[in-house]
Structures are given as structure tokens and as C-alpha cells.
Amino acid sequence: MANLTTTTSISSLWYHSHSTKPNSLLNLKSKLQSYPSSTSRAPTTSMAATTATKVIPSIIVGGGRVGKALQQMGAGEDLLVKRGEPVPIDFPGPILVCTRNDDLDAVLQSTPQSRWNDLVFFQNGMLEPWFESKGLGDADQVLAYFAVAKLGEPPIDGITDTNPEGLTAAFGKWGSAVADRLRAGGLSCKVLEKEPFQKQMLEKLIWISAFMLVGARHPGATVGAVEKDFRSEVGSLISELASAAATEKGIVFEEGVEERLCAYARAVSHFPTAVKEFKWRNGWFYSLSEKAIAQGKQDPCPLHTAWLKELNIVQ
Structure with missing residues (x-):
């Protein structure tokens, strides 16, 4: 991958x-x-x-x-x-x-x-x-x-x-x-088929959005370090993003999303972390937050939004 x-x-x-x-x-x-x-x-x-x-x-x-x-x-x-x-x-x-x-x-x-x-x-x-x-x-x-x-x-x-x-x-x-x-x-x-493919695509999107953002909060952290040393942070973010994606797309993920994504992190543990290609990755989740807030609803990804702002990726 x-x-x-x-x-x-x-x-x-x-x-x-x-x-x-x-x-x-x-x-x-x-x-x-x-x-x-x-x-x-x-x-x-x-x-x-x-x-x-x-x-x-x-x-x-x-x-x-x-x-x-x-x-x-x-x-x-x-x-x-x-x-x-x-x-x-x-x-x-x-x-x-x-x-x-x-x-x-x-x-x-x-x-x-x-x-x-x-x-x-x-x-x-x-x-x-x-x-x-x-x-x-x-x-x-x-x-x-x-x-x-x-x-x-x-x-x-x-x-x-x-x-x-x-x-x-x-x-x-x-x-x-x-x-x-x-x-x-x-x-x-x-x-x-379309539905199982979409679920797997979304899991892949959650993986890169979550691990890159958590890693960016800890300069120099590799994907492996995020999985090992900041598991609670990335686990919370995975849960949040998965919930938002499931609600937006009307799907139900198979059990064990966090375990599958952390397993992949272990397989590519030496990868560096950084938030890039925002439009195609974290930007989709942020657009869900913007849409909800504009409708007077609660942010479905508050942790994600807070950490994006912490890193000055969004204002």
C-alpha cells in the first residue's frame, strides 16, 4: 500500500x-x-x-x-x-x-x-x-x-x-x-463489489489521516512510533473518524478497525509522518466538520479539528 x-x-x-x-x-x-x-x-x-x-x-x-x-x-x-x-x-x-x-x-x-x-x-x-x-x-x-x-x-x-x-x-x-x-x-x-470496496477505501483514508496527524503532533515520530507510543491518541482519532465516515456514507464497518489499521502501521513502521495532500485526505473529514457546523450541528470530528488547528493546518 x-x-x-x-x-x-x-x-x-x-x-x-x-x-x-x-x-x-x-x-x-x-x-x-x-x-x-x-x-x-x-x-x-x-x-x-x-x-x-x-x-x-x-x-x-x-x-x-x-x-x-x-x-x-x-x-x-x-x-x-x-x-x-x-x-x-x-x-x-x-x-x-x-x-x-x-x-x-x-x-x-x-x-x-x-x-x-x-x-x-x-x-x-x-x-x-x-x-x-x-x-x-x-x-x-x-x-x-x-x-x-x-x-x-x-x-x-x-x-x-x-x-x-x-x-x-x-x-x-x-x-x-x-x-x-x-x-x-x-x-x-x-x-x-462497491460496498466492501468503499469500506476498505475509507479505512485506508482513516489510516493515513489519523496516523499522519498524530505523528505531526510529535515531530520526528514514525508511523511505528505513533502505533507504539501514542496508541491512545491515534486510537481515539481512528474511532472518531470512523464514526464520522460511517454516518456520512451510511455504512457499518466490520469490527476491529483500530486493530487492522494499527497492524498496517506495524507493517510500515519506518514510514515518516506528515499531513500532506490535505484536499484528498484529512480535508474530507474537515469538510464534514464544516458542513455540520454550518448547519448548527455538533462537529462530528472535534478531536481532528482541534489538532488541525493546533498545527495551523486550518484556521
Whole structure:
């Protein structure tokens, strides 16, 4: 569920990829023209080459750690599109989006609208408001609980002592295709229906929002230190955020949310902590607080709000 960079910044958690500057449309056309046909592909050394799993050729948007890792899981038939390059209309299959959240508008603009229903989003955080604003509805998503330490290195599966079967999950019409690709790369992946996927997505959101905020209150604290030394703080915040999320979405989480999230913290104990990508993470919970207060109701996340203000993240 996490990508590690050489600087181990918090923005590398889970799957954030770094892309190079955009190439021209001419370069992309040249790339497509030189693309090998199904009868004349060169031998590949990809992760999937020695497996029996059929990996559907895909467009991969984003040439960072995760994008490259996904490409290596294929059979040499994928098309890698870097940030800013147009997504071709005539290359069938899923479009795996592995850019930063703030690049999503640009990705959508570069993708023909007729292909929007083939987009599969690997981004972290709460994407549902963005999906709704773009008319994407129940877009395909992947909760990527795996780590890619460096560009070109094979990913490491994110498993915990409470979920030894792995946590990575896919949802949507291309869910099975994504799961096949990840399994070909030696990773676990389950395909979920909307409600169980949403619950797991929210748990992941609660994890990063709670652990990063508590860690920020204790400068230098790693995720492991938060779990070990500040368990009461993070436990209280997890409970608060889970209650707010369940009320907002009309769902009931499975028992043991805190235990599952703390288990993941132990699995990635060396990660640093910081509150980043506020709009996509803690910002969603703060928006629930703002909405309630504007309606004359009690803040559903008072501890969260108080600690955000303590750190001058909000006023």
C-alpha cells in the first residue's frame, strides 16, 4: 500500500509516482507507429513472462515507480503514456492511471471522453467528490497496498498480521484484469463489489489521516512510533473518524478497525509522518466538520479539528 522513495517522504505512501516532463504528440505517434504487432513482439523479461496468467494489454498513464512496475507485470504489450501526453482512442483495454492526485484533471483532459469508462485509478485518498464532479460515477479504482522502493525494482506486497492474505483490492469493470496483472507480478489482489470496496477505501483514508496527524503532533515520530507510543491518541482519532465516515456514507464497518489499521502501521513502521495532500485526505473529514457546523450541528470530528488547528493546518 505504500511506495517508498529514496527520501522516504510521506507523499510516497502507497503508490504516488513521479513522471517526467510531457513529450509531444509527434513522439506519441511515433511510439504507436513503432509498437510491435501481436505477431511480431520481441521476447520480454517482464515479471509476467514466465507465468500462465493472461495479462490484458493496457495503457499505463504515469512513468513513475508504480507505472513502471505495472508495465513490468505485463507481457511487453502495454503502452506507457507519460504525464501530459494524449491517451490514444484506438488502443483497447484498461487505462491504468498512476499519477499524483493533483494531475488527475490533466489526465482526464488528455483522455478521449469515449474512453473515460476504461480509466482505472490507483490514487490514494478520497476521490469520490472528484469523480462526481467529473461525471465519472462509480469509476474503477485500485487500493494498492504494495511498496515500490525504487524505480525499476519489483514491488513488495503489503500484508499484515491481521490480513496475511494481503490488502490490495480492485473495483470496477476492469477489476479482474487488474487483479490478474498484479498476481502475475507476484502480488495479492482481491476484486470487491462497491460496498466492501468503499469500506476498505475509507479505512485506508482513516489510516493515513489519523496516523499522519498524530505523528505531526510529535515531530520526528514514525508511523511505528505513533502505533507504539501514542496508541491512545491515534486510537481515539481512528474511532472518531470512523464514526464520522460511517454516518456520512451510511455504512457499518466490520469490527476491529483500530486493530487492522494499527497492524498496517506495524507493517510500515519506518514510514515518516506528515499531513500532506490535505484536499484528498484529512480535508474530507474537515469538510464534514464544516458542513455540520454550518448547519448548527455538533462537529462530528472535534478531536481532528482541534489538532488541525493546533498545527495551523486550518484556521
